[in-house]
Amino acid sequence: MNLEELFSRKNKLHVYIIAEIGGNFTTYEEAKNLIDAAKEAGVDCIKLQTYRAETLSTKKAMFDMENTGKISQYEFFKKHELSKELHRMIFDYAQNKGLDWFSTPAHQTDVDMLEALGVKAFKIGADDAVNIPFLKYIGKKDLPIYLSTGMCTLEEIKASVATILGTGNNKIVIFHTISGYPTYPEHVNLKVIKTLQIEFPEFLIGFSDHTLSALASICAVVMGAKVIERHFTLNKNATGPDHMLSSDPKEMKYLVESIRTVEKMLGSAVKAPIGPEIKNIINNRKSIVTTRNIKKGEVFNNGNISIKRPGGGIQPKFFEEIIGRKVSRDMKEDTLIAWEDIS
Numbered sequence: 001m002n003l004e005e006l007f008s009r010k011n012k013l014h015v016y017i018i019a020e021i022g023g024n025f026t027t028y029e030e031a032k033n034l035i036d037a038a039k040e041a042g043v044d045c046i047k048l049q050t051y052r053a054e055t056l057s058t059k060k061a062m063f064d065m066e067n068t069g070k071i072s073q074y075e076f077f078k079k080h081e082l083s084k085e086l087h088r089m090i091f092d093y094a095q096n097k098g099l100d101w102f103s104t105p106a107h108q109t110d111v112d113m114l115e116a117l118g119v120k121a122f123k124i125g126a127d128d129a130v131n132i133p134f135l136k137y138i139g140k141k142d143l144p145i146y147l148s149t150g151m152c153t154l155e156e157i158k159a160s161v162a163t164i165l166g167t168g169n170n171k172i173v174i175f176h177t178i179s180g181y182p183t184y185p186e187h188v189n190l191k192v193i194k195t196l197q198i199e200f201p202e203f204l205i206g207f208s209d210h211t212l213s214a215l216a217s218i219c220a221v222v223m224g225a226k227v228i229e230r231h232f233t234l235n236k237n238a239t240g241p242d243h244m245l246s247s248d249p250k251e252m253k254y255l256v257e258s259i260r261t262v263e264k265m266l267g268s269a270v271k272a273p274i275g276p277e278i279k280n281i282i283n284n285r286k287s288i289v290t291t292r293n294i295k296k297g298e299v300f301n302n303g304n305i306s307i308k309r310p311g312g313g314i315q316p317k318f319f320e321e322i323i324g325r326k327v328s329r330d331m332k333e334d335t336l337i338a339w340e341d342i343s
Contacts, residue, residue, distance in 0.1 A: 001044055003100045003120050006204070006227070007144055007171055013263045015221050016206075017042075017256055019232035022049030022104065023080060023242040030234075031090045035097055037249040038232055042256035045100035047123060047229065048090065050114055053077035055107040067181040067241040076241075084113055091117060102146075108137050115141060123229075124160075126150030126179045132163050139167030146227070147172055148208055150179030154199065161200065173227050174200055176220070177208040182245040188216050193223040210245050214255040221262045230255065287313030287336045288322060294331045299324060305337065313337055 001014045019038040025031045038046050053074050061073040068076070082090075087103070094101040104123040105111045111122065121144040128134050129152050138145060145164060149157050157174065164172055176192045188211060196205045206227030207220035217228045231246035247255055267274070273281055291306045298304070300322050307316045313336030314322070328343040 003045070003102075003144065013266070015225070015259050015263060016044050016227045017259065018045045018047050018227065018229040019043040019252065020047045020049075020229055020242075020246075021232050022047060024231065024233045024238070024240060024246060026080065028086060028089055031086075032093055033234060034232060035090070035094050035099065037234060038252065039097045039099060041232075041249055041252040042260075043099070043232075043252065045102070046094050046232075047101070048082065048087065048103040049080075049106075049125075050082065050087065050103040050110040051077055051106035052081055052110070055109060063241075065181045065241070067244055084117070087113070088117055091119075105138070108134070111138055111141065120144070121146065124148055126152070126177055129160055130156050132160075135160055135163045136167055139164040139169040142167075142169050142171075144171040144173070145169065146175055146206070146229070148175045148177045149196075150177035150208070154195065157196075158199070161203075170202075173204045173206050175206045175208040175227070175229065176225070178210060181210055181241065182212050183210040183216075185211070185216075190216065190219055190223050193220060193225055197224055212245060214247060214251050214258065217255055218258045218262060221259050222266070228255075228259065282312045283310050285309070285311030286316055287311055288316060288319055289313065289337060290331050290333055290335045292333050294327050296327055296330050298327045300327065300337075300342070308334075310336075314339065 001016060006016045021031065021034045021038065025034055035046055056077050057073040059074045062070060063073050063076065064070045091101045102119050102121040102123065103114055104125045105114055106125065122138050123146040124135065124138065126148040129147065129149055147160060161172060161174065174196055176196060178187050178189065180187055193205055193207065204226045205224065206229065207217060207225040208229040209217045217230055220228060231242050232252055233243045233246035233248055236243050236246060236248050286307050286309050288305055289308045290304060292304055294304050305322065307319060322342060326343045328341055331341060
């Protein structure tokens with residue numbers, strides 16, 4: 001499924017899976033290898049992170065997280081900046097592989113560069129989820145927006161969504177996100193997905209996963225998430241803050257296959273016999289049957305009829321109604337009783 005189909009929801013069962021590769025490579029060759037592996041794993045899309053240190057962070061800002069330790073944000077971002085040409089090469093490669101692609105800009109100039117490269121969607125990072133001027137700027141581009149809600153209250157999400165809608169843009173996916181790197185099970189709070197579905201029934205709800213395994217993403221689909229974003233790496237033990245909370249190729253393939261299986265398992269929400277049950281209704285349900293040979297004119301009673309398999313005859317709920325009625329023909333033992341056998 002591509003991005004256009006996602007928002008038209010032509011296939012309502014298909015969960016859109018995004019492999020976030022930004023931050024997990026520094027060269028074009030590394031990016032190509034990640035894209036090849038993402039394609040092999042079966043994802044729908046790859047995503048980058050687009051920023052320049054000068055427009056993202058002061059030189060005094062520090063990271064102090066489990067996955068980074070205490071380091072300079074400015075120096076980290078400066079090291080991992082991607083040039084416009086490298087963006088172009090990566091996007092072209094992903095396109096040729098049949099994958100969708102987009103990025104998370106951090107500044108208006110990043111938005112402009114991505115727009116010039118023909119990007120078809122934008123991700124709003126959790127750090128900009130309440131950056132109202134930035135939301136207005138991106139909203140006016142009239143492209144689909146993935147809104148991360150890490151660190152947000154519900155009221156803040158409502159205000160941010162209202163801001164985007166105020167630009168005339170209603171193509172929004174709201175991501176339940178926990179901005180913990182990594183996020184541990186006690187903080188995942190997947191029930192928020194249901195809250196977002198209730199509060200924003202007109203929008204797709206997704207899950208941006210920063211946990212240490214694929215389990216949370218799979219569970220999020222069970223909760224109703226229609227878009228999954230998960231960091232992707234070739235080596236969880238590589239140097240860099242996002243590798244530890246990323247899926248490697250083996251885990252990403254497992255994640256994709258598990259989600260596709262969950263999609264099948266979720267079904268239609270209509271409770272009715274399905275698949276093998278249709279045949280098994282005949283074989284495995286019970287009917288009212290004779291327990292001995294009965295002559296025409298005898299009366300049905302507890303001594304000559306009972307409830308046994310298979311189905312296909314008169315249902316057990318009519319047992320009391322039959323008791324005391326006469327038999328309309330000779331019947332042999334273990335015969336399913338039909339209504340025409342009753343006079």
